[in-house]
Amino acid sequence: MSKYFAKRIGMALVTIFLVTCLTFLLMNAVPGSPWLSEKSPSEATLAALNAKYGLDKPVHIQLMKYLGNLLKGDFGVSLKMQKNRAVTSIIAEMFPVSARIGALALTWAVLVGVPLGCLAAFKRGKFTDSVLRVICTLGISMPSFVVASVLLVAFAGGLAVLKIFPTIFDPALGWRSYVLPCFSLGFYPMCYTARQTRSAMLDSLNQEYIKTARAKGLKNVKIIFKHALRNALIPVITYLGPQVAFTLCGGFVVESVFSIPGLGRYFVQSIQNRDYPVIMGTTIFLATFIILMNVVVDLLYKVADPRINLTKGGE
Amino acid sequence: MGEDKKMKRCPVTLQPDIENLLQDLSADDFSSASAEERADFIQERKSVSYWKDAWRRLRKNVVAMVALGVIIFLFLFAFVGPMLIPYGYEQFNKGAENLYPYHYTLEDQQRLDAEVAARTQSETLDVDQLIAQAKAEAEAKGEKFTKKDEAVIKAQAKVAAQTASDTPEADPNVIRQELGIKKHLFGYSVDELRRKAAGESVFPHVFGTDMYGRDIMVRVMYGARVSMAVGICAALLVLVIGATYGAISGYCGGRVDAVMQRFVELIYSVPEMLVVLLIATALKPILTEYVNSGGNSPMKAFVNILGPNLISMFIAFGVLYWVTMSRIIRGQVLQLKQQEYVTAARALGASGGRIIRQHLLPNCIGQIVVTTCLQIPSAIFLESFLSYLGVGVSAPLPSLGSMATDALSGMYTYTYRLIVPSVILSVMILAFNLFGDGLRDALDPKLKK
Numbered sequence: 001m002s003k004y005f006a007k008r009i010g011m012a013l014v015t016i017f018l019v020t021c022l023t024f025l026l027m028n029a030v031p032g033s034p035w036l037s038e039k040s041p042s043e044a045t046l047a048a049l050n051a052k053y054g055l056d057k058p059v060h061i062q063l064m065k066y067l068g069n070l071l072k073g074d075f076g077v078s079l080k081m082q083k084n085r086a087v088t089s090i091i092a093e094m095f096p097v098s099a100r101i102g103a104l105a106l107t108w109a110v111l112v113g114v115p116l117g118c119l120a121a122f123k124r125g126k127f128t129d130s131v132l133r134v135i136c137t138l139g140i141s142m143p144s145f146v147v148a149s150v151l152l153v154a155f156a157g158g159l160a161v162l163k164i165f166p167t168i169f170d171p172a173l174g175w176r177s178y179v180l181p182c183f184s185l186g187f188y189p190m191c192y193t194a195r196q197t198r199s200a201m202l203d204s205l206n207q208e209y210i211k212t213a214r215a216k217g218l219k220n221v222k223i224i225f226k227h228a229l230r231n232a233l234i235p236v237i238t239y240l241g242p243q244v245a246f247t248l249c250g251g252f253v254v255e256s257v258f259s260i261p262g263l264g265r266y267f268v269q270s271i272q273n274r275d276y277p278v279i280m281g282t283t284i285f286l287a288t289f290i291i292l293m294n295v296v297v298d299l300l301y302k303v304a305d306p307r308i309n310l311t312k313g314g315e
Numbered sequence: 316m317g318e319d320k321k322m323k324r325c326p327v328t329l330q331p332d333i334e335n336l337l338q339d340l341s342a343d344d345f346s347s348a349s350a351e352e353r354a355d356f357i358q359e360r361k362s363v364s365y366w367k368d369a370w371r372r373l374r375k376n377v378v379a380m381v382a383l384g385v386i387i388f389l390f391l392f393a394f395v396g397p398m399l400i401p402y403g404y405e406q407f408n409k410g411a412e413n414l415y416p417y418h419y420t421l422e423d424q425q426r427l428d429a430e431v432a433a434r435t436q437s438e439t440l441d442v443d444q445l446i447a448q449a450k451a452e453a454e455a456k457g458e459k460f461t462k463k464d465e466a467v468i469k470a471q472a473k474v475a476a477q478t479a480s481d482t483p484e485a486d487p488n489v490i491r492q493e494l495g496i497k498k499h500l501f502g503y504s505v506d507e508l509r510r511k512a513a514g515e516s517v518f519p520h521v522f523g524t525d526m527y528g529r530d531i532m533v534r535v536m537y538g539a540r541v542s543m544a545v546g547i548c549a550a551l552l553v554l555v556i557g558a559t560y561g562a563i564s565g566y567c568g569g570r571v572d573a574v575m576q577r578f579v580e581l582i583y584s585v586p587e588m589l590v591v592l593l594i595a596t597a598l599k600p601i602l603t604e605y606v607n608s609g610g611n612s613p614m615k616a617f618v619n620i621l622g623p624n625l626i627s628m629f630i631a632f633g634v635l636y637w638v639t640m641s642r643i644i645r646g647q648v649l650q651l652k653q654q655e656y657v658t659a660a661r662a663l664g665a666s667g668g669r670i671i672r673q674h675l676l677p678n679c680i681g682q683i684v685v686t687t688c689l690q691i692p693s694a695i696f697l698e699s700f701l702s703y704l705g706v707g708v709s710a711p712l713p714s715l716g717s718m719a720t721d722a723l724s725g726m727y728t729y730t731y732r733l734i735v736p737s738v739i740l741s742v743m744i745l746a747f748n749l750f751g752d753g754l755r756d757a758l759d760p761k762l763k764k
Contacts, residue, residue: 015581022590026597137752141745143696145703145719146737153730246588253703257723267589268704271596283589290586 008298012291017067019287020280024066027276028059066280075284076277081270087281091263095248095285098255098262102248104178105186106240113190114236117197118224121205121232132194139191148184148257155180169260185254189243196239200232207231233304241297245290369681372757379753385746389739393539401518402530404537405711416523416531416731417498420508522735525721531732535739538715541708542695542743545625549632549694554687556633557640562671564641565648572645582638591631591697596706598627624708628701632694640686647679681758688754692747699740715740 050056057065069076075087082090120132155165169177204210205228213223255265263282270278373379397404419427445468453464501519503511511517522531564575602623606615618626651657652675660670676683701707702716715736722732 011577011580015585018581019585019590023593026593029597029601137748138741138745141692141748142741143699143703143716143744145700145716146741149719149723149726149733150737153726153733242586246586252588252592253700256704268592271592272705279593283586283593286589287586 005295008295012295015291016284016288020067020070020284021063023280023283024063025059027274027279028062070284075281078275078278080273080275081266081278087277090266090278091281091285094261094263094266097260098264099248101178101181101185101260101262102244102251105182106189106244106247107186108182109186109190109193110240113193114197114229116190117194118201118229118232120194120198121201122220122224124202132198136191136194136198139187140195142187143253144184144188144251145253145257147187148180148254151180151184152257169258181254181258181260184257185247185251189240189247192239193236196235197229197232200235201228204228204231230304234301237297237300237304241293241300242290245286245293249286249289365681369757373753376753376756379750379757382746382749382753385742386750389539389743389746390543393536393543396536397533397540400530400533400536402520402533404529404534404713406533407527407529414504414520414524415729416501416521419498523729523731525729525732526725531718531735534713534718535715535736538713538718538736539739539743541625541712541714542698542740545628545698545708546691546695546747549629549636549698550687550690552629552633553637553640553690553694554683557637557686558644558676558683560637561641561644562648562675565645566652566667566671566675568649568652576645579638579641582635585635587635588700590635592701592704592706594631594634595624595627595701598630599624599706602626622708622712624712628698628707632697636690636693640683640690643682643686644676644679647682648675651675651678685751685755685758688747689751692744692751695740695744695747 047056055062066076073088075091077084077086078090116132116136120129120136123129165180166177169181201224207228210223210228213227218227249263249267252264252268254260255262256268259265263286267279267282267286270282446465449464449468501521503517503519507517507519520530520532522535524530525534560575560579564572564579602618606619606623648671657670657674660674665673698707698714699716699719702714703720705717705720707716708714718736719733719740722729722736726733
């Protein structure tokens with residue numbers, strides 16, 4: 001077990017290292033520099049700026065220096081968007097905003113999606129199943145910007161009667177401003193979870209031990225939630241692990257639509273602005289988070305199904 | 316034959332009564348079959364091929380067939396549609412800016428204008444008339460009429476007109492309702508209506524136009540074309556890379572497989588969305604610079620034809636999304652390579668490549684088709700996501716995602732501009748998803764639940 005985790009963590013470190021290098025090289029390959037703006041600075045200023053931030057050195061030396069700093073926990077400072085502010089402090093400010101919305105979104109997605117999937121599997125082939133299937137297929141077919149903008153049109157100004165929620169996210173307005181972003185962020189995961197749960201539940205409802213449970217005279221609720229669901233959770237966990245990281249770091253699109261000052265929107269803006277250290281910092285942060293979640297997922301497998309033997313590759 | 320056979324034996328026994336059977340047969344029964352009977356026999360045993368069987372199952376699936384119909388319709392819409400419409404996607408139709416997807420007839424508009432004029436008589440004096448009047452007055456007084464005075468009058472007139480239209484009795488919508496003016500399908504500009512009245516044939520703006528007077532229908536068609544092209548090409552790319560990689564990994568096995576699978580795991584744990592976003596952003600300017608760098612080479616021409624943004628998207632997709640496909644193929648190949656026919660082929664001296672191409676891949680064709688088909692909607696999804704964020708397909712080529720972004724600014728007044736591309740995009744992804752699901756059920760009966 002410990003050997004397995006040592007291997008996993010080693011693998012994770014290699015991945016993070018590769019993502020870091022890849023991002024760094026990609027960023028440097030892009031023509032244009034962060035100093036481009038309407039009033040183009042003079043050659044001397046450019047040279048001075050490049051020297052100050054170490055951009056005049058060859059790429060591999062920059063990369064080495066960056067990796068060295070990274071080990072010390074130094075992500076560098078923003079070059080453009082919030083000049084000279086440490087990237088770590090930017091992430092520390094943006095992440096909680098995204099995380100709050102993301103956590104709410106995923107919570108409702110799981111709390112609704114999993115039971116809906118169970119219901120669909122239990123009522124297989126009946127009317128309820130068909131309706132749920134239509135909704136969920138529709139849900140995974142609508143990009144989040146479609147969901148978000150349709151919600152905006154419907155509930156935030158399109159019709160005077162239904163203008164319930166604010167268009168722009170503002171924590172001062174309380175729960176109202178959370179409703180639309182959380183709904184649109186959680187809609188896709190909800191539908192996906194429901195679909196996954198349904199097919200996994202169908203598998204596990206066909207198993208012998210369910211027959212045994214029925215023969216024992218257990219109630220349906222108990223059969224589904226205690227016996228069948230536990231085994232059906234594996235694919236759901238597999239999906240949700242990386243999804244947690246993604247959602248907590250903010251939907252890129254949803255944050256743009258609702259002008260939420262979160263990490264996702266900031267990442268997209270930093271790409272457009274070529275603010276290298278911010279791009280690097282956010283990417284590494286998110287990548288680490290996702291990779292960490294993958295390790296957590298492995299641990300959760302064991303909790304959901306103690307029969308799983310991780311050391312044997314699980315095949 | 317044997318109808319008058321008597322049941323003399325113990326009724327419980329399961330043994331066939333051969334002796335009786337033979338006794339009942341006459342010499343006639345051994346004559347050779349007539350041509351008709353032979354034909355009948357062959358008819359009955361008509362072999363059902365894998366694809367025919369799958370097609371039969373697919374045809375029974377109403378949802379999948381409807382989805383297929385929608386896909387074919389969208390395909391025609393995207394690839395044949397633009398030829399039928401006399402507008403280009405980058406054509407600014409003067410005088411047809413901001414058209415709604417509906418219009419009012421010319422007579423109705425005249426009635427409306429008359430009504431508005433009647434209600435707000437004093438305010439709607441012609442600006443030019445006012446200026447002329449003021450000019451005359453000024454000249455009569457012997458003063459100079461300056462540009463400034465003219466501007467003041469214009470501004471006053473504008474304010475007056477605004478307040479006039481703000482007052483409830485002059486609101487065009489209210490008046491239209493009172494007069495019973497109805498909306499008619501499709502957008503026409505006033506000029507186009509006049510030409511139409513004059514007997515010219517004018518193609519309507521079915522979905523209206525945007526702020527520059529570009530026809531939304533044509534733009535949506537081109538957008539759908541881009542989406543479909545990206546979806547299908549990306550899926551094919553994934554198919555080629557994934558199938559090759561998976562088949563080699565599975566067939567070779569052993570150490571080669573172990574190393575190749577480590578690499579797959581590595582790519583699996585890379586945050587896809589993030590890297591795709593990065594690659595698409597970074598490669599686009601690189602490729603653009605490459606195309607613009609002068610000189611001629613076939614590679615450059617190729618990049619130029621497809622456009623740097625499409626290629627960067629393909630690369631992003633090709634780099635990351637083949638892993639699922641490769642895993643599926645590898646699993647299948649691992650199973651199949653134990654079969655006797657593979658051993659036989661190897662004994663006959665077939666090379667590894669030949670065995671993979673001729674024996675292994677054709678045998679997992681079902682899985683390959685299904686996975687490829689389900690890859691299309693996810694590629695379309697990704698393309699629209701990137702375009703929406705402004706790093707995907709870029710102007711002048713329209714994309715459904717970027718059309719939706721453009722529409723955000725006026726989404727309450729011009730909701731249709733947001734709705735039209737969104738609906739087409741969603742329907743397209745939905746149709747591909749449903750068809751893929753149906754295909755999976757049809758090709759892989761084991762999976763059918």
